[in-house]
Amino acid sequence: MxxxxxxxxxxxxxxxxxxxxxxxxxxxxxxxxxxxxxxxxxxxxxxxxxxxxxxxxxxxxxxxxxxxxxxxxxxxxxxxxxxxxxxxxxxGRAPGHPERRAWLEWLHYAETIGQHLAQLTQQHIVLREDWMRSPTVMRLEAMRLARALDGVARAVGGQDWTLASGFSAADVALGYGVHLARRFVRFDDSPGLAAYHARLTARPGFQAALAADGAPEIYTRDFYEAPDDQPR
Ligand SMILES: N[C@@H](CCC(=O)N[C@@H](CS)C(=O)NCC(=O)O)C(=O)O
The missing domain is CATH 3.40.30.10 (Glutaredoxin)
Structure with missing residues (x-):
């Protein structure tokens, strides 16, 4: 204990x-x-x-x-x-706080990212046989995830965190998805997103949670590439 x-x-x-x-x-x-x-x-x-x-x-x-x-x-x-x-x-940003609505939006936008991550996880990992997978869905979902992440990058903009007032639970909710998204989408063309990710993962709270997470059992590769759609 x-x-x-x-x-x-x-x-x-x-x-x-x-x-x-x-x-x-x-x-x-x-x-x-x-x-x-x-x-x-x-x-x-x-x-x-x-x-x-x-x-x-x-x-x-x-x-x-x-x-x-x-x-x-x-x-x-x-x-x-x-x-x-x-x-x-x-x-949080309690009712009456000027950023209340934005806080709620980004807190729940985490599941907009989450739905694409779930699709990609199913396609690349849960479906074990090649014939079960769809390269089209893999590419489409990676593209839709990238577009959803663009929205996060624009929201953060020149700030450190999603909200101008500072780090919040919205960054925790989103940050999990941003961290996981790197296994399906390259951040090379999005320096703002890469910098946000670096700030999130440098936080002692994130590092402590990572140490407490337990042995990885879902994602074992650093990157999951969508296969070529051409008939083999
Ligand atoms: N919207 C829910 C989603 C929860 C969810 O789907 N969790 C996944 C893990 S990331 C799960 O437990 N999957 C088990 C299953 O699909 O059987 C939340 O944010 O809590």
Whole structure:
């Protein structure tokens, strides 16, 4: 039992997590804010996410899920909002804040990026046989991901973070996707995005979460290239 685990018994935050999955957003947030927590490690390899006990916590059998304040929650965006409201107001932008709307937009834009990452993960990794995959879908999704990332690069612009007022949970939500996107999209033509990524990953909270993530079990290659569409 670690020091974090011990203090988690008081704070009550328990995170169900699979290495490299969207639950990394919550893991990063918890390290970023220093909130005590306990991590329940799951794997996509077995049937743990389809166990009725876990489905009672997360209806689609997805991570993240958390136990907090005597109840359970699913959906990373909802969990981040709740954590900001109840424990880390500096990471949120409360109602009435001039950047409230922008904060909500970028916090949830993370799932616009997430849907392309999920498609690319399915095409390159989950579908194991070549005949199951579509090079057209792989290229289309990589292109759509690149366009969605352009939107992030424009929002950051000359700032350090998405919002002018500073780092927030929106950067954590987006940052997970930006970090993962480098496995499918090259950042060579987007120095602003590359610099944003470098700032995100240099944060001690990100580094601590990376160290706590667990052995990679989804992404093993640095880059997943879309194959040629020509008949072989
Ligand atoms: N919108 C949800 C998506 C959660 C999600 O799809 N998580 C993936 C991992 S990145 C998962 O648990 N997949 C397991 C499955 O599809 O069976 C969130 O942001 O929490």
């Amino acid at each position: 670690t020091a974090d685990d011990r203090s988690a018994e008081d704070s009550g935050i328990r995170l169900w997590h699979v290495p490299q999955a969207r639950s990394f957003r919550i893991l990063w947030f918890l390290h970023e804010t220093g909130l005590p927590h306990r991590v329940e490690r799951l794997s996509f390899a077995g049937k743990a996410l389809r166990d009725p006990a876990f489905l009672a916590i997360s209806p689609a059998g997805r991570v993240p899920a958390v136990q907090i304040d005597g109840a359970t929650m699913f959906e990373s965006g909802a969990i981040l909002e709740y954590l900001c409201e109840t424990r880390a107001p500096h990471m």
